[in-house]
Amino acid sequence: MSPSPDASGARPARRGGRWERYRVAPFSARDQAGLWGAIVGVVALALLLGRALDMKGGVVIVAAVPFVIGWYENRRTAFSFDAAGARFGTTPVPWSDVPQFVVAEPPGGRETLIGARLRTGGTPPTGADLSPPHPAMPAPVHVAVPRATFDLARMIRKARSYAPSHVRIVVADPSGERAAH
DSSP: OOOOTTOOOOSOOOSTTOSEEEESSOOOHHHHHHHHHHHHHHHHHHHHHHHHTTOOHHHHHHHHHHHHHHHHHHHHEEEEEOSSEEEETTEEEEGGGOSEEEEEOOTTOSEEEEEEEOOTTOOOOTTOOOOOOOTTOOSSEEEEEEGGGOOHHHHHHHHHHHSOTTOEEEEEETTEEEEOO
16 A cells, blocks of 8 residues: 555655666765765664663664665655655655756756646755755756756656656756656
8 A cells, every 4th residue: 555645744655766866976986985984874873872771782783774775775866756745955845845856958968857836836855965056957846867867758757657747747847848758
C-alpha cells in the first residue's frame, strides 16, 4: 500500500525504483572522505560509549550506520520526488502545492535547473532554504543539478507513472516555454 499522494512527509518512498533523484555532484574524493570520516566518528563514539556504558560497541555501530548513510545521501541529493511530493535540496514541497515542474538549461552552463511553480497563492514552506533567483528559471523554488546526469525523458517517464496527474513538466528556454514530451 503506497502513501497517499497528498501526504506531506519528506521521506522518500523507496519502492521499486519509483522515485526520482538527482545528486549535487558525482561521487568525488572529497565526498568519500566525508563519508569515511563520519563512519570513523561513529566507530570512535561506539568505542567510547562501549567503555562508558559497559555495552558492546558493535550494537552502536550497527544502529548508527543507517543514519549516517541516510544523512549523507540527503546531503548530496539536490532534487527528488516521491509519493509525498518533491524535495528541492532540503525543502519539501507537497504535491498539492506543485502544479508544474520547470526545467531550464542555461546557455553555456554545465548545469540544468529544475524548479517547481507553486499553486496560485502558494508560498514556499516556512524556513525553506531556497536557491537565489536565476534569470533562466521562472519558478521560485529550484535547484541546479549537473547537466551530464540529468535525463529529461527519464524524469517525464517517472513523473507520468508516479506523480499525481495534475503535475505538468515544461521546458523553459530563451524563446519561451513548451510542454515536455
